[in-house]
Amino acid sequence: MDHFLYKNGALHAEDVAISEIAASVGTPFYVYSTATFQRHFKVFEEALAGMDHLICYAMKANSNMAVLKTLAAMGAGMDVVSMGEYLRAKAAGVSGDKIVFSGVGKTREEMRVALTGGIRQFNVESEPEMRLLNEVALDLGVVAPITVRVNPDVDAKTHAKIATGKSENKFGIPIAKARAVYAEAAAMEGIEVVGIDVHIGSQLTDLEPYRLAYQKVAELTAELRADGHNIRRLDLGGGLGIPYARSNEAPPLPMDYGQVIRETLGDLECEIEIEPGRLIAGNSGILVTSVIYNKEGEGRDFLIVDAAMNDLIRPAMYEAHHDIIPVIEPALGVEPAPVDIVGPVCESGDTFAKQRDMPAVQDGEMIAFRSAGAYGAVMASEYNSRPLIPEVMVKDDQFAVIRARPTIDEMINRDTLPEWL
Numbered sequence: 001m002d003h004f005l006y007k008n009g010a011l012h013a014e015d016v017a018i019s020e021i022a023a024s025v026g027t028p029f030y031v032y033s034t035a036t037f038q039r040h041f042k043v044f045e046e047a048l049a050g051m052d053h054l055i056c057y058a059m060k061a062n063s064n065m066a067v068l069k070t071l072a073a074m075g076a077g078m079d080v081v082s083m084g085e086y087l088r089a090k091a092a093g094v095s096g097d098k099i100v101f102s103g104v105g106k107t108r109e110e111m112r113v114a115l116t117g118g119i120r121q122f123n124v125e126s127e128p129e130m131r132l133l134n135e136v137a138l139d140l141g142v143v144a145p146i147t148v149r150v151n152p153d154v155d156a157k158t159h160a161k162i163a164t165g166k167s168e169n170k171f172g173i174p175i176a177k178a179r180a181v182y183a184e185a186a187a188m189e190g191i192e193v194v195g196i197d198v199h200i201g202s203q204l205t206d207l208e209p210y211r212l213a214y215q216k217v218a219e220l221t222a223e224l225r226a227d228g229h230n231i232r233r234l235d236l237g238g239g240l241g242i243p244y245a246r247s248n249e250a251p252p253l254p255m256d257y258g259q260v261i262r263e264t265l266g267d268l269e270c271e272i273e274i275e276p277g278r279l280i281a282g283n284s285g286i287l288v289t290s291v292i293y294n295k296e297g298e299g300r301d302f303l304i305v306d307a308a309m310n311d312l313i314r315p316a317m318y319e320a321h322h323d324i325i326p327v328i329e330p331a332l333g334v335e336p337a338p339v340d341i342v343g344p345v346c347e348s349g350d351t352f353a354k355q356r357d358m359p360a361v362q363d364g365e366m367i368a369f370r371s372a373g374a375y376g377a378v379m380a381s382e383y384n385s386r387p388l389i390p391e392v393m394v395k396d397d398q399f400a401v402i403r404a405r406p407t408i409d410e411m412i413n414r415d416t417l418p419e420w421l
């Protein structure tokens with residue numbers, strides 16, 4: 001459920017008409033709904049109720065400061081994967097003891113910054129990383145709390161580019177090797193083992209891979225405890241999918257996901273952490289764009305819009321489907337017709353949808369890409385010297401620009417010339 005609905009024939013974000021925002025900031029733009037972010041966070045809270053837990057929002061999905069502050073105010077922790085994300089989380093007021101640090105390539109500098117500023121735990125992904133972390137911690141005279149991310153060799157049944165839990169992926173330590181790695185960790189003075197971490201992929205639409213992975217984590221917990229390790233925290237990653245196409249079967253609900261956690265790990269007396277990103281942010285945002293031209297091609301028609309692959313890369317990169325709706329509600333009985341919806345960038349890959357059934361939309365009118373709140377703005381680039389598009393946050397009947405569109409002059413002036421030019 002989200003808060004992007006038609007009211008009086010016009011698309012609204014909560015109680016604000018999209019046309020009002022467009023008149024103020026111009027298209028294209030992202031718009032987010034505070035109530036939807038809050039609702040999705042609450043749904044996870046309810047799913048884990050009764051278990052000792054912390055929801056660490058995977059801020060890679062959408063790291064705008066206004067988004068982070070909205071979630072932090074509800075008690076969210078953060079899952080970060082870079083120094084930039086760590087410092088953003090801190091700037092949003094999240095305390096270090098609610099920040100977990102994931103990622104396969106943490107650098108010495110990133111470790112130093114997080115150990116100095118405070119960290120709940122590092123999710124360690126390799127032996128060399130663990131050895132470096134030990135060294136950095138000893139240098140600083142502190143102890144680094146860690147989990148080891150194990151790779152359970154489970155097929156997440158998602159798009160190959162976002163599956164992470166198979167042995168061929170670069171992530172984690174093979175679960176069969178875990179006991180040896182924990183033994184090495186126990187001998188390191190700068191390292192304190194606090195638990196186990198697992199994350200098998202993103203946009204999962206089936207709970208079975210989770211069940212399989214979490215059963216393996218339960219077995220490993222018992223083995224590691226028998227080896228003398230104090231396993232008290234389980235980080236179960238993120239990845240729960242969202243309904244990108246409302247016409248298809250909906251993915252499992254967070255409540256059912258919570259039930260899988262309860263059944264597989266509920267009696268281990270561990271603190272549970274999860275790292276959802278997409279399910280919190282995805283349907284909390286839309287991308288609004290204007291039609292520049294209706295172009296008749298040979299055998300197919302095109303809607304050329306003012307947003308492009310540099311603003312929302314998911315269709316080009318993962319063949320992702322986003323529902324697309326007109327901002328003016330189509331009249332009842334209007335027959336949709338197939339069109340290709342494309343951006344202005346000079347690549348054929350700059351295609352948002354092929355042969356999508358759409359009601360007629362005139363030049364100058366707006367359409368909206370749904371489910372664009374996660375992995376939208378954060379993956380944007382300035383390709384073709386197109387400025388990053390503004391982000392707007394709505395709360396009830398108010399809206400605010402939470403990242404402004406840079407001017408072309410600002411973009412030009414970011415470059416510096418060598419003295420010989």
Ligand code: LLP
Pocket residue numbers: 058061079102103162199201202203237238239240275276277278279314318374375
């Ligand atoms: N934890 C870890 C360690 C992750 O690598 C990820 C996502 C998450 C949590 C959050 O997963 P989520 O709940 O958002 O599925 N750009 C791609 C998605 C990449 C996901 C990368 N890791 C897309 O647009 O589909």
